[in-house]
Amino acid sequence: MEHWGFNDEVKEAARTRRRLDDRDFSKSEEESVGWMPLSGERARRFEKEAIAEIGRGHDLAGLDLTAVGTCPGCDDVLFRLSDSSFAIVHLTWSGNRETPPWPQTTKLGGFVATDLAIAQHAH
Ligand SMILES: [Zn+2]
Numbered sequence: 001m002e003h004w005g006f007n008d009e010v011k012e013a014a015r016t017r018r019r020l021d022d023r024d025f026s027k028s029e030e031e032s033v034g035w036m037p038l039s040g041e042r043a044r045r046f047e048k049e050a051i052a053e054i055g056r057g058h059d060l061a062g063l064d065l066t067a068v069g070t071c072p073g074c075d076d077v078l079f080r081l082s083d084s085s086f087a088i089v090h091l092t093w094s095g096n097r098e099t100p101p102w103p104q105t106t107k108l109g110g111f112v113a114t115d116l117a118i119a120q121h122a123h
Pocket of ligand 1: 074122
């Protein structure tokens with residue numbers, strides 16, 4: 001359970017969208033467990049791709065997305081949405097608009113639902 005825990009850095013990034021320093025990243029990579037927090041340029045890359053892929057009729061259409069974390073095991077991305085909920089999205093990386101329900105998305109409520117989804121995340 002602890003292994004796939006929604007780690008504190010991801011929670012913190014989600015709350016404050018603060019920029020994490022390099023030490024935080026290398027620590028996460030070294031441990032190779034849990035979700036890696038995203039910020040700055042790396043976060044923007046995921047956000048741009050999500051915006052490109054999400055089309056009309058998709059669950060997330062019309063919402064602003066902020067990438068806050070990614071799973072190193074499967075590249076799922078956790079986004080904070082402009083309605084204050086969260087969603088885990090599996091981007092296709094096609095660079096093009098997809099047909100809903102793609103990119104595959106799990107919409108979550110607040111932190112409690114997100115904690116649970118991350119804790120239960122498995123491959
Ligand atoms: Zn994963």
